[in-house]
Amino acid sequence: MKYRDIIRTANSNLRKSKLRTFLTIGAVFMGALTLMLTTGVGQGLKTYVDEQVSAVGAKDALIISVKTEGGGPVSNDNPKDYDPSKKQASADFTNPPMLSAEDVAKIEKTEGIKSVQLFYPVAAEYITRQGQGKFLITATQAVDGLNQPLSAGKLVDNSSDTSQITIPPAFVGKLGFSNDQDAVNKKVAMAFKDSQGQIFEIPVTVVGVQEKTLIQGNAANVNDATMLAAFNRATAGVPDFQRNQYAYVVGKFDVNMSETDLKALKDRLAEQGYSASTLEDQLGIINNVINVITVFLAVFAGIALAAASFGIVNTLFMSVQERTREIGLMKALGMGRRKIFALFSLEAILIGFWGALIALGAANIIGRIGSKVAANTLFKDFEGLELFSFPTRAMIPIIILIIVIAFLAGALPARRASRKDPIEALRYE
Amino acid sequence: MADVITAKNIVKTYGKGESAFSALKGVDLTIGEGEVVAVIGKSGSGKSTLMHLLALLDTPTSGSISVNGANASQMNRKKVDRLRNDEFGFVFQQFFLNGDETVLSNVVLPLKIAGITPRERKRRGLEVLKAVELDDKANSKASNLSGGQKQRVCIARALINNPKVIFADEPTGNLDSQTGSKIESLLFSLNKKKGITLIFVTHDPDLAKRCQREVHIKDGKIVSVTVNKAAGKRGSK
Numbered sequence: 001m002k003y004r005d006i007i008r009t010a011n012s013n014l015r016k017s018k019l020r021t022f023l024t025i026g027a028v029f030m031g032a033l034t035l036m037l038t039t040g041v042g043q044g045l046k047t048y049v050d051e052q053v054s055a056v057g058a059k060d061a062l063i064i065s066v067k068t069e070g071g072g073p074v075s076n077d078n079p080k081d082y083d084p085s086k087k088q089a090s091a092d093f094t095n096p097p098m099l100s101a102e103d104v105a106k107i108e109k110t111e112g113i114k115s116v117q118l119f120y121p122v123a124a125e126y127i128t129r130q131g132q133g134k135f136l137i138t139a140t141q142a143v144d145g146l147n148q149p150l151s152a153g154k155l156v157d158n159s160s161d162t163s164q165i166t167i168p169p170a171f172v173g174k175l176g177f178s179n180d181q182d183a184v185n186k187k188v189a190m191a192f193k194d195s196q197g198q199i200f201e202i203p204v205t206v207v208g209v210q211e212k213t214l215i216q217g218n219a220a221n222v223n224d225a226t227m228l229a230a231f232n233r234a235t236a237g238v239p240d241f242q243r244n245q246y247a248y249v250v251g252k253f254d255v256n257m258s259e260t261d262l263k264a265l266k267d268r269l270a271e272q273g274y275s276a277s278t279l280e281d282q283l284g285i286i287n288n289v290i291n292v293i294t295v296f297l298a299v300f301a302g303i304a305l306a307a308a309s310f311g312i313v314n315t316l317f318m319s320v321q322e323r324t325r326e327i328g329l330m331k332a333l334g335m336g337r338r339k340i341f342a343l344f345s346l347e348a349i350l351i352g353f354w355g356a357l358i359a360l361g362a363a364n365i366i367g368r369i370g371s372k373v374a375a376n377t378l379f380k381d382f383e384g385l386e387l388f389s390f391p392t393r394a395m396i397p398i399i400i401l402i403i404v405i406a407f408l409a410g411a412l413p414a415r416r417a418s419r420k421d422p423i424e425a426l427r428y429e
Numbered sequence: 430m431a432d433v434i435t436a437k438n439i440v441k442t443y444g445k446g447e448s449a450f451s452a453l454k455g456v457d458l459t460i461g462e463g464e465v466v467a468v469i470g471k472s473g474s475g476k477s478t479l480m481h482l483l484a485l486l487d488t489p490t491s492g493s494i495s496v497n498g499a500n501a502s503q504m505n506r507k508k509v510d511r512l513r514n515d516e517f518g519f520v521f522q523q524f525f526l527n528g529d530e531t532v533l534s535n536v537v538l539p540l541k542i543a544g545i546t547p548r549e550r551k552r553r554g555l556e557v558l559k560a561v562e563l564d565d566k567a568n569s570k571a572s573n574l575s576g577g578q579k580q581r582v583c584i585a586r587a588l589i590n591n592p593k594v595i596f597a598d599e600p601t602g603n604l605d606s607q608t609g610s611k612i613e614s615l616l617f618s619l620n621k622k623k624g625i626t627l628i629f630v631t632h633d634p635d636l637a638k639r640c641q642r643e644v645h646i647k648d649g650k651i652v653s654v655t656v657n658k659a660a661g662k663r664g665s666k
């Protein structure tokens with residue numbers, strides 16, 4: 001029998017018992033759909049995070065802080081010996097151990113570190129503008145080279161002596177600007193507390209309006225000059241050894257540094273008691289979480305597929321049983337074992353193929369609607385987040401996987417069919 | 430005249446140990462080209478078993494079967510399949526037609542298995558249906574035919590590959606006598622016109638008398654062979 005005829009015969013056999021075929025394809029469809037949707041979500045989130053991470057830039061920045069023993073409040077479960085050479089994790093979460101001026105000098109001298117940017121431990125109380133109210137704000141000091149998508153204006157300049165800020169979109173209206181463009185180059189004021197607990201304001205120029213991103217969230221970016229000005233006022237009169245304390249600093253390295261060299265640099269810092277991570281390292285954690293969730297969901301999809309493959313086994317066994325005489329006749333008329341096997345396993349493959357194909361169509365539709373709904377509700381604030389993503393590169397392996405599973409499920413009944421003794425089959429009433 | 434099929438001392442035992450049963454207990458039989466042979470005997474005597482062995486549908490427990498001088502036990506499965514597909518035609522005791530499909534597609538099944546193109550299948554299918562006077566039913570569903578028509582479809586299916594040998598197991602067993610004799614005439618005429626070797630399995634003495642040789646079988650053994658001089662001459666080729 002020619003393969004074309006085998007395909008045609010398999011197809012017409014499936015059509016003969018329509019309901020059974022339909023139900024079996026339905027089972028495969030459910031399994032395939034689950035797998036595609038879970039993969040789609042994983043892909044969608046990952047694509048988004050990857051985009052965000054690459055948009056952040058500052059690939060040559062290492063965030064360096066004190067490496068702490070135990071990494072948090074002292075645990076009494078397993079008491080450790082006191083070691084005066086090591087910094088102790090503070091029992092208070094909010095006060096992590098700080099880097100001193102000496103530490104900074106040591107970091108600067110570390111081989112591979114080109115420069116160090118200090119991050120001043122001051123927090124803004126509020127932001128305001130002449131004639132407007134006071135609003136709480138989180139302002140972070142911009143890392144050199146950090147990329148922040150803007151809807152208007154430009155990024156803050158760390159080399160500038162004047163205080164600059166880019167504001168999140170939510171503050172545009174609050175601060176009385178008519179639109180994003182209107183906010184650019186306007187003066188606002190940021191408030192901080194000094195060591196006596198007195199509030200003071202410093203003037204800052206808005207240089208741009210940010211777009212909301214997963215990573216930046218609703219935090220404003222200010223340049224070094226802003227934080228330095230605030231820090232100097234806030235710590236006026238404080239002794240130097242208490243004053244020059246930093247929760248973290250950013251060390252710059254050569255962008256072209258290889259993975260292994262970067263690892264070595266991190267190790268050198270670790271030896272001196274500092275922990276260092278790139279922005280990608282930190283954001284990579286998000287990807288890990290997404291991976292775990294995707295795998296977890298895929299397990300459910302796997303269960304659905306396993307159930308579907310039992311459906312295929314059952315359907316084909318019934319089919320083989322019903323067509324015993326037909327099989328016997330074909331064998332008596334000279335059809336070989338391999339062709340009989342091919343005929344039945346092809347039926348399984350076709351079931352898998354149709355189930356997967358319909359599932360792909362349905363997944364695309366559900367994904368498109370789901371993405372739109374999610375974008376308008378749950379992920380309203382995350383510009384450009386597509387919840388479901390179905391790249392062919394990820395979907396083709398799934399379709400192939402399902403066809404392979406269908407084939408494996410069909411192999412047992414197909415083998416039984418191919419081994420039928422024509423005499424037995426022809427005697428069968 | 431060459432021998433088409435030679436069986437030497439064939440034994441067929443079903444089952445093992447205590448429940449073992451020998452359906453054939455040492456049968457020697459030679460069938461010549463163009464011959465018409467009837468295997469006749471009571472129910473359970475081993476006729477069908479013998480036919481299945483001669484047609485290489487089954488293998489003997491001991492003894493040997495040769496087709497065209499080649500020992501079947503030395504052929505691989507593929508060769509045996511090809512031999513059945515190319516050179517043998519089968520008319521089984523039951524029709525074994527696929528009721529859901531058309532008469533034509535039932536008839537061309539051996540050609541489909543042989544891997545012949547759909548066009549050629551259709552051409553030859555219509556040709557043999559004409560020979561059994563059923564060309565007008567080519568596109569009817571097989572289940573809609575009468576018993577005699579169905580048996581003619583089976584004969585058409587047995588003919589379509591231009592076989593050298595046709596095995597017919599009780600071809601008229603479940604037909605009325607009139608239809609039965611029509612089918613018989615059709616088969617005999619094929620022997621005369623094309624020289625096709627015919628092997629009938631029957632328990633009908635009248636049919637057996639029309640054959641050149643009657644092989645009487647009882648309890649798995651050949652008890653006698655009758656040669657009918659009066660029976661139609663062998664087809665010449």
Ligand SMILES: Nc1ncnc2c1ncn2[C@@H]1O[C@H](COP(=O)(O)OP(=O)(O)OP(=O)(O)O)[C@@H](O)[C@H]1O
Nearest residue numbers: 443444450452471472473474475476477478479632
């Ligand atoms: N698969 C089998 N297992 C056990 N015994 C079998 C098997 N096939 C056939 N037999 C036995 O072998 C004997 C011969 O059977 P066979 O079918 O050849 O008879 P038959 O002469 O064709 O009879 P009938 O005219 O009724 O068709 C019978 O007794 C039957 O029960």
Ligand SMILES: [Mg+2]
Nearest residue numbers: 476477478598
């Ligand atoms: Mg019989």
